Amino acid sequence: MAVFAPRSGKRRAHPSRSRPAARGAAAVALAVVGALGAGALPAAAAPGPLARFQQQRLDWRSCVQGPQDSAGKELERAGARCADVTVPLDYADPDGRTVTVAISRIRATDTAHRVGPLLLNGGGPGGPTLGDPPWVRAAMKDVGRRYDVVGVDPRFVGRSTPLDCGWPTGSSIRGAGADRAGFDRATAFAEDLARRCRTRAADVLPFVSTRNTARDMDVVRAALGDRRLSYLGYSYGTYLGSVYATMFPDRVDRIVLDGVVDPGRYGPRLLRGTESANSGALRRWASWAAGRDTAYGLGSTRQAVLAGVERVRTAAGRAPLRIGDLRVDESVLPLVLFTGLSQDNDTAYGDLARAVGDLRRAAEGRAVTPSLWLAEALAFLLTGADSAYGSAQTAILCGDVAAPRDPQVYWRDVQRARARDPLFGPVTYGIGPCAFWAPPREEPTAIRDDVPALLVNATGDPRTTYRNAVTLRRAWPGSRLVTLRGADQHAVYGVFGSACVDRAVNSYLATGVLPRRDPVCARTAP
Known part of the structure; x- marks a missing residue:
């Protein structure tokens, strides 16, 4: 169920990413976390309690972890090196326990015109991104020579310090079935998954959140020796980019958000409202299959x-x-x-x-x-087999935004959704482990409205629907939206094969100047 990992090797389904709820109130953090989160100091000075993390020396090494490590071999062929970045488990206690964040880097070759690091997030949440720099670097064409392309496995994901709740599944969602008995089975399933996480990972679950991932990103930036970073995020990664830009506004350079999550709808139930897009995609797939009946x-x-x-x-x-x-x-x-x-x-x-x-x-x-x-x-x-993936994905969603705790809320929602869409409604409105999770440690981030980002979305995206991108474009007057018309595609840049979209993104990455108007690209299927 990883809706938000477009290039993760397996096409998965999520609650999302991809997934995404209430966010009107201002973000509230522990006093010391608020002081550390502002990020107003230049990287070179790095004073205060995070100095040892920001100034750490990274041990760059081969990305290959064994003879069967195909991702590591691909990174090595592309000239990438890998390192582990040490970060605090709890930013309110930077002298306490630490965890590691695994990163990879293909260095800029045009050093005379180097822009800086381009950090990547492929979505999920919980999707590993360490292996993505080779294909992203290829999509960037000549402009890629001016960036250090950096893949990051967020905390508790992939090669970073792991989180595994010992689940019998890689997906925390299930359909609610056809009747109350099916819904009750789904409820028991969700409650059991939450119990397993409490049993196996209670010491780290309070610190699994997008806000902490954003703080980790800023430590990565400083450890790389750069004052600012650029960012490319897909699906859930668009929400992470929004949070980072809000928490560290003076640290961001060029931001591309592809497969847009509306921050106002982000949370454990973010798939609600995607039934129509998925049903439309199913109909168009059926037409495709009918044309190939033989x-x-x-x-x-x-x-x-x-x-x-x-x-x-x-x-x-x-x-x-x-x-x-x-x-x-x-x-x-x-x-x-x-x-x-x-x-x-x-x-x-x-x-x-x-x-x-x-x-x-x-x-x-x-x-x-x-x-x-x-x-x-x-x-x-x-x-x-993918217990760790589902564990991290769910822990992030539940750690970001509280979900309703009364199963009756979900039952009523499922009944209404089933009447509209009996196939997908019981999935997108169903109950999940977040109904049985501890409350988030921090309030959701109140996303600022002055982020100068380039947004990208296909009109038929069945995960992060086009409506999300339009909503965020209106909320961010200084942004621009690249629209791919006529494609039921989740994540476009460098993935779908649209020369029009890829040119628009690469032009922005090359110049740092957003288009004067919102570009619209027609589908030209690869």
Whole structure:
């Protein structure tokens, strides 16, 4: 369920990132944290309690961690080196326990025109980004030579100090089923996941938050020896960029936010309202599959393909579908479809078509060996193979914004959503572990309205809907919005293959000057 990790290797589904709630009140922090969060002092001076972190010397080394480390090998081929940055677990107690944040860096080669570091976040939340500099550097073309491109695994993510609640799943969300019994099972599932985190990670959970990740980013900036940083964030990473720019406004240079999260809607229930976009993406996928009936055998019309999906949903409601050694019931089936709809290209659509074919055969009682993509998706949803991913993702969301604690609130919402969209409504409005989490340690950040960022969004984005980007563009008069029309795509720059979008972003990164008007790009499918 990682909606906000566009290049993470597995296309996952999240609550989001991607995901994102109440934020009207001003941010409130512990007194010492507020003093440390302002970031008004130049990096060279680095006085005060964070000096030892800001002035630390980084031990740059090979990124390869073993013969099977494909990401490390790709980083090495691109000329990247890796290091661990030490940061406080609790910024209110900088002399206390520490954790590490893993980073990678491809250094600028045009040092005469160097802009500075470009920090990356691929979303999730909880998605590792350490491996992303090679493809981002390629997307930047010539302007990439002027930046140190820096991948960061946020605290408790990827190669950083780990967080693993020992979950039997990589996803903290489930569909609410067709009736109250299904909802009660989903509630018990969510409560059990929260209990496992309290049992295994109670000492660190209070310090898993976007605000602390932003503080870590500023330590990374200082440890790199730079007074300012530029930033490229996807999905949840757009919210992280907003928080950083609010907490450290004098530290930011050029900001690109792609797949925009509306800060006013961010929180554990941020997927609410995405049903229409996902249903639209499903219909357009069905049209694509119908046009390739000879390859996939799902039906020669969109209606026939969608009717087959509905038969699978009905069958899963009667009894779990057997897919290899795993079972797909009515609470998991919508997530499989949801997971398959974040990328708008032939490869992703073909993966989903093969998965639906497998599910249809299982619904007919036939033995099924799942396709590679379906096998990976089900392993993520139904086994503990990605427990650490789901643990970090949920801990960040729950640590940022409080969720309603009364299951009846979710039940009422599910009932209303089901009436509008029986497939996706019980997922996007369902209950999750945050209903059983301890309250956040800090209030959500009140995002400032003068951030001069370049926003990017596709009109059919099924995770961070286009409405989010329009809302943030209006809230930030000094920003600009690059629109990709006609694509059901989550994350665009360097991912989708739009020359128009990539040119707009690279021009901004090269000059630091935002476009005079909001650019609009037509879809030209890769």
